[in-house]
Amino acid sequence: MADLKLTDVAKTYGGTVDVLKNINLDIKQGELIVFVGPSGCGKSTLLRMIAGLEKITGGTLEIDGQVVNDIPPAQRGIAMVFQSYALYPHMTVRDNMSFALKLAKKSKAEIDEAVSRAAKILQLEDYLDRLPKALSGGQRQRVAIGRSIVRDPKVYLFDEPLSNLDAALRVATRIEIAQLKESMPESTMIYVTHDQVEAMTLASRIVVLANKGIAQVGSPLELYERPKNEFVAQFIGSPSMNLLPGEIVETGEQTTIKLAGGGMAVSAVPTQEADKGLKVNVGARPEDMVETDGDFVFEGKVDIIEALGEVTLLYFEKDGDADPVIGKLPGIHGDLRGKTVRLTVAPEKVQVFHNGTSLYYR
Numbered sequence: 095m096a097d098l099k100l101t102d103v104a105k106t107y108g109g110t111v112d113v114l115k116n117i118n119l120d121i122k123q124g125e126l127i128v129f130v131g132p133s134g135c136g137k138s139t140l141l142r143m144i145a146g147l148e149k150i151t152g153g154t155l156e157i158d159g160q161v162v163n164d165i166p167p168a169q170r171g172i173a174m175v176f177q178s179y180a181l182y183p184h185m186t187v188r189d190n191m192s193f194a195l196k197l198a199k200k201s202k203a204e205i206d207e208a209v210s211r212a213a214k215i216l217q218l219e220d221y222l223d224r225l226p227k228a229l230s231g232g233q234r235q236r237v238a239i240g241r242s243i244v245r246d247p248k249v250y251l252f253d254e255p256l257s258n259l260d261a262a263l264r265v266a267t268r269i270e271i272a273q274l275k276e277s278m279p280e281s282t283m284i285y286v287t288h289d290q291v292e293a294m295t296l297a298s299r300i301v302v303l304a305n306k307g308i309a310q311v312g313s314p315l316e317l318y319e320r321p322k323n324e325f326v327a328q329f330i331g332s333p334s335m336n337l338l339p340g341e342i343v344e345t346g347e348q349t350t351i352k353l354a355g356g357g358m359a360v361s362a363v364p365t366q367e368a369d370k371g372l373k374v375n376v377g378a379r380p381e382d383m384v385e386t387d388g389d390f391v392f393e394g395k396v397d398i399i400e401a402l403g404e405v406t407l408l409y410f411e412k413d414g415d416a417d418p419v420i421g422k423l424p425g426i427h428g429d430l431r432g433k434t435v436r437l438t439v440a441p442e443k444v445q446v447f448h449n450g451t452s453l454y455y456r
């Protein structure tokens with residue numbers, strides 16, 4: 095089981111196309127790290143470099159203190175599970191899971207033991223003699239994970255392992271992966287996903303990749319409650335955090351911002367005298383906005399309503415080209431369409447960004 099250390103890791107394709115730069119990351123044994131980021135930002139590339147399937151063009155990757163840049167994949171002690179699980183169709187579950195160990199010339203006793211252990215962890219014991227075509231998508235994905243468990247790797251890498259599954263199966267398999275991790279607390283896992291819920295529920299830490307680098311690393315709730323920059327603020331959480339332009343008018347332990355839209359926001363983020371007059375964006379999550387009769391952060395006319403039952407999304411009339419401000423109120427509010435609504439946000443939930451960066455982290 096292993097610690098990983100990435101130092102200034104970079105990837106350039108064909109000597110010219112920079113995909114990743116200056117990736118610095120310390121991963122401790124037992125962590126489940128989730129990579130998220132927009133499509134094409136380099137998540138799979140980074141995972142494949144860790145696996146050894148893609149050359150590292152700059153910097154170093156260490157596993158347990160040893161630089162492994164030039165160590166071939168098979169000797170890195172890493173197992174990777176892909177989105178398309180590609181089982182051998184003519185082999186039973188047992189043979190699919192045994193295959194790598196047979197290639198490695200392990201004894202029959204060792205193979206049997208490894209396969210039964212994996213089958214037990216993954217609840218595949220009843221399916222060992224079936225062919226993949228006689229399994230559900232979720233069961234096939236478990237076999238794919240089983241193929242990696244039998245090898246007892248130091249590090250597990252998952253590249254969107256659940257994205258081929260339907261919604262209900264995704265939820266069930268996500269919970270299985272969480273249980274799998276719990277049953278192997280010593281194992282280090284890196285998991286790539288597009289799915290916010292997977293990232294928030296599985297990760298010990300999330301790495302947000304953007305613009306060829308790391309936008310922020312932190313626990314799921316750190317990223318949600320204290321995003322370092324506007325990118326992370328809008329990437330984590332759905333619908334995205336609203337950004338409202340304004341100017342700091344009062345500083346101190348709390349900060350007061352006069353908003354261009356006419357509202358006033360008070361933030362628990364402290365500022366100094368010199369910040370007076372600073373142009374900022376106030377960040378307010380849709381779910382943190384509550385109706386008020388008094389002082390408001392935002393006032394607007396509701397253009398569109400989406401009633402999801404549990405919550406109602408309010409899309410306000412747009413101001414020019416800006417994204418519409420979105421509110422999320424608990425319960426059903428079909429009557430608000432076309433009405434003017436005033437919303438406020440508690441100071442501890444109000445983020446303040448200057449030039450895209452949170453003032454909280456200065």
Ligand SMILES: Nc1ncnc2c1ncn2[C@@H]1O[C@H](COP(=O)(O)OP(=O)(O)OP(=O)(O)O)[C@@H](O)[C@H]1O
Nearest residue numbers: 107108111113131132133134135136137138139140
């Ligand atoms: N062999 C290659 N040659 C040149 N560019 C490549 C090559 N492979 C990938 N890229 C580019 O590298 C970038 C990162 O690709 P990667 O597959 O890592 O993205 P990703 O974050 O996994 O995206 P997705 O979320 O869509 O899976 C992309 O812009 C892609 O076009």
Ligand SMILES: [Mg+2]
Nearest residue numbers: 137138139253
């Ligand atoms: Mg990818």
